[in-house]
Structures are given as structure tokens and as C-alpha cells.
Amino acid sequence: MTTLTPCLWFDTEAQEAADFYLTVFPNSRITETTETTYYGEAGPRPADMVLTVEFELDGHPFTALNGGPEFSFTMAVSFQIDCTDQAEVDRYWDALTADGGQESMCGWLEDKYGLSWQVVPRRLLELLADPDPGRAQRVLAAMTPMRKIVITELEAAADAA
Template structure:
């Protein structure tokens, strides 16, 4: 039973199971909790009965619902997820995994995966740097953030 109060729902065009498997291939500690294919009666979007799929996955201890119900809605940068990484090696892993096979690099640690979902891949030490009481440390980290795509911790220090 899920005790998570809020569950993000990711609307994708098709193949909820493939989408779940994609994210589970990146976040190794995850699991597919449910998958269903259902029939949708005729409605305001379509006069024909159609099918849609749902999946529920858990990654990094957080449950996500996936709804594969057609191309009506697309991801955009208004919603994104932050991946808090313990070190540069973990940043490199998630950055590479999320940007390959059709993903794209952004700036300041932001990227999109192959479905267009936005992520910010950040070493946790980054937050210590940008919130430092030392003005020089804080300013260097912030200025170098704007010069980078993938965050390189050694260049932020």
C-alpha cells in the first residue's frame, strides 16, 4: 500500500510499460508496481472507443504514475525533477543516462530525457556552495554554474 501523499503522474503518448522500463533502467533501485491496459469509451476527444495504458513505478523511493493516453499533452520545463547526486561520478551517470538516445543537454545542470521530461542533475555539495556564508565561494559557484551544461563540481569550487 502506498503511503505517499502526492504521486506525480506522467502523461505520455503511448506504451506506459516501455516508459516505465526506460526509467527503471536508469534508476536501478526502482520497480514496476502495476501495469494495465484499459478500454476508453467514446468521449469528447474521440468518437471511437480506444485503449489507454497505466503503469505505476517506484524510483528512488518515490512512486510515479504513468498514463499513456495519446498526444494531447507534452512535457515542458514548467515541471521537472531534481536528481540529488552524492558525487561527480553519480552526476556523470545520471546525466549520461538521461541525455542519451534522444535526450538533450541544457544549461546549469538541466537536461531532458528522450521523452522530453526535464531533470536537473545536481551534486548535493552544490547546494552547500551556493548557500555558503562565504561570498567568494557562493559567487564562484553561481558564476560557474551559468557557464556549464552538466555541473562539474571541481569547477564550481
């Protein structure tokens, strides 16, 4: 089976970012196979600087790369976090917006490294899939101006007459 592994390009923060993400997501670790590689005397970055960090977030493989300042993240690519309830939404939202992260709209945020995340409660998707198009449209209208998604407000909008 082929494994798809997102490679996250950082300037110099690959190890720091990987360590941070390990504190945010359960069942996460630096992988034991390759773990961390370093630049050598051949460059192009300083010798002994971290080149790559292989890690897993809740069992999903990632690579963090210190590639240099040439590229940065955009909201065109994001990672969606499927949350079971409001407490989980709040926990991820607070952790990922801490220390310089930025809230965006409709459950999107950028963490302190500029990586975009969508913090999505399952209940939102259930309400949007409601067979009553009026309920689904009221939920969509309520969600659109939100930053962090608030489930009780979505449910109230769905039930509004």
C-alpha cells in the same frame, strides 16, 4: 499519510518510459498492487493499449499514463536528482541524455521522452550556501554556463581569488 504521486502524461510511450526509468534509478520497480492497466473496448484509445503503469523510482511512486498527443512535458516541471559525487552526476547525465535526450543549462536536461530533470551534486548546494558571499557568487557564475555540473570546476571557482 497522504502520498503524492506524479502522473506523467505520454502519448503512447508509458510502458516504454517506465521500463527505461527502472534501468536508470536504483531500487526501482513496477509496483505489485495495481501494476499496469489497459484501455478496453470503450476506448478512447485502442483496446489493449496500456492506460497506466504504476512504478517506483528509488522508492518514490509514479504513474505513467498513455493519455494521447494533446499534452507534452515542459521545463516548467522537472525532477531534481540529488547526487553524492561527480560519478553519480555523470551516470545520471549519461543515462538520461542517451538516445535522443537533450542537454540544457545549469544541470538541466530533457530525456528522450521530453521529461525534464535537474542533475544536482550536493557539493553545488554546499558551495552556494557558503557564508562568504564572494565564494558563493563565484560558484554561481561558474555554474551558470555549464550544461552538466562539474564539481571540480565549481570548487576551483570558489577558491579563486
